[in-house]
Amino acid sequence: MKRFDCLKILASHLTDELAVVALGGLIDEWHRCRPGNKNLYLKAMGAVTPVAFGLSGALTHRKVISIDTDGSMLLNMGILATLGNERPKNLIVLILDNECYEVIGLAPTHTAKNVDLAKMAHGAGISNVATVRTLTDFEEKLKKALNSNELNFIVLKLEPGSEVFPEEERKRTNGEEDKYNFVRYIEDSEKVTIIPREVKSIRKIQTSYAWDK
Amino acid sequence: MREEMAEFVRDGLKEAGIDTIITLPDSRLKELYPLLASDSELRYIPVTNEGEGVAIAAGFWLGGKKPVMLMENSGFRVACEPLARLGLTHGIPVLMILSDVGVIGEGNWWGIAHGITMEPLLKAMRVPYIIVKHKNEVKDAIKRAKLHISTSLYHVAIILTGEITKKQ
Secondary structure, eight states: HHHHHHHHHHHTSSSSOEEEEEEHHHHHHHHHHHSSEEEOOOOOTTTHHHHHHHHHHHHHTEEEEEEHHHHHHHTTTTTHHHHHHHHOOTEEEEEEESEGGGGGEEEEEEGTTTHHHHHHHHTTSSSSSEEEEEEEHHHHHHHHHHHHHOOOEEEEEEOOOOOOOOGSSSOOOOOOHHHHHHHHHHHHHHTOOEEEEEEOOOOOOOOOOOTOO | OOOHHHHHHHHHHHTTOOOEEEEEEETTTTTTHHHHHOTTEEEEEOOOOHHHHHHHHHHHTTTOEEEEEEHHHHHHHHHHHHHIIIIIIIIOOOOOEEEETSSTOOOGGGGHHHHHHHHHHHHTTTOOOOOOOOOHHHHHHHHHHHEEEEEEEESSEEEEEETTTTTO
16 A cells, blocks of 8 residues: 555545655655645644644534654654544644654564554554555544544555656645744634734834924 | 642642643652642643653644653653754754752762753753752743743743752
């Protein structure tokens, strides 16, 4: 099962859902599948699912999808225990598990051997856990998760490999821009202020000082 | 920490508009945690390590909430990597409140390391911080720090020490 094919299926089922996206070859693929500001690209291994959980807690009426990876989840597994206790109803965690650190030369992650992230998630207290190995199975489990009102955790077992795009079709924004794009989208869609406007500078002109003398 | 001081800090957090508490509890602020956990106006989320905690706090901020990460100062060491990524790479800020383990007068030998590393690490991470020693500084510090993370788009730390954390 290829990651790009999974992402195409995922994007085809999304409307207003918020996505927090891990790093690696995944970025340009997701940018192709689902351009726009409802995605937060996060250059922070180990922080992807925690940030997605925070978002789901802040915006309980929105569905949040953590598009995380095996390497990133392995870096900070405590979040499984927190999720198992908190059980946010509007969060779906997808682990794109290619069993390796692909961009640095396919060095295996621990999931290539004995580690089963789905069983660990289940052991941590997450009830709706699945491992998928085919596109049909993924689409079925994804649809179920999108329609459910419970925390879902799906491990996608993938073969290594990334799509290559012409330079001009790759995501060109940096981490600051990605943050601003996402925050402005949240501010507009949720009618909230996250980054405050500057203090009002055009004030009623009123002074007791006689400037003209 | 005395009970009345814990109540004062809780009130300061609420008056500043803090609505979400992410925490890995520590001994110096232990009287504060039950007060926050039992307050129906606050969302209280215990975590497994401080690196996870600051990332969760960042997520709440991105969703328009006003979170704070409450932890022992040793937790700042744990949190440095996600804080660097969130703050320096993305400009996604986290407000932190740290206890003061290891300051001069520390009774626990194991706490000395926390005091040695706290301020140099805060400086290395370019995190502005307020050291709060007196009761009359608490509410102003929380209010200013909460605003500052959203205008500077970078982390701010408040260190509670002196008469705030003393037992008697």
